[in-house]
Amino acid sequence: MTLQDPTQTPLAPTPAPDLDSFGGTPATWIVFTVLTFALGGLLYPVVTTLLSGMLFPAQANGSLITRGGTVIGSELIGQPFSGDRYFIGRISAAGTGYDPTAASGSNLAGSNPALRERVQADSASIARREGVTPDQIPADLVTASGSGLDPHISPEGAALQVRRVARARGLSETQVQTAVRDATEGGVIGEPRVNVLRLNLALDALKPGTGS
Incomplete structure (x- = not known):
């Protein structure tokens, strides 16, 4: 057991993170999540599939x-x-x-x-x-x-x-x-x-x- 030096000031507890400090409200994060899903989960696969079909039709079809x-x-x-x-x-x-x-x-x-x-x-x-x-x-x-x-x-x-x-x-x-x-x-x-x-x-x- 380590004894605390009485001459030292106790460390203050770390405050909980504030969502506003990260640049947005919960609504902002929800919008960001939806946009990320739409771009990475829908738009990107559709675009790459169309491009591969046009540029490499034989390979894209097996x-x-x-x-x-x-x-x-x-x-x-x-x-x-x-x-x-x-x-x-x-x-x-x-x-x-x-x-x-x-x-x-x-x-x-x-x-x-x-x-x-x-x-x-x-x-x-x-x-x-x-x-x-x-x-x-x-x-x-x-x-x-x-x-x-x-x-x-x-x-x-x-x-x-x-x-x-x-x-x-x-x-x-x-x-x-x-x-x-x-x-x-x-x-x-x-x-x-x-x-x-x-x-x-x-x-x-x-x-x-x-x-x-």
Whole structure:
């Protein structure tokens, strides 16, 4: 316990703040709150939405890809592909349909037995499909992205599938490799990556035995 020095003057209590000292009455603060809500909560979102729609219409609407007026997918969300004619994307942790409402990772640690068993099984399946050994398979082909919706694979993951796709389509490997290069994004900002949907659509437009 600290004894107070009787020679010192006791400190005066701190007075309660006066609203008027802050430059306004309660009515002023209510008006300020309403204006802030109107500007930040209504006007700003409306203006930015309109501007983005005018300046970046494709991106503002989800980077959708259409064919014949029908939306067939988005450049931002993976799709399931099967069969030797198509490049296969990454595994989806959001279900087999790349459900965007279930975007998430698996949250399984690298030491989790279930994850190891799944990776081993997928590695064996991909090795049989591509005619390679499991140690030749890039990691992205047997792992899911953080969102579980990644539409890209690595250039190495695409290169592994070139021979199979070329043989199934009656195309030369050079044709397929050119399509892979055309569908490759990034390189300056971020790692190079191949958009699987764009790549498969480009291949569907090619004719066997020709360069177009």
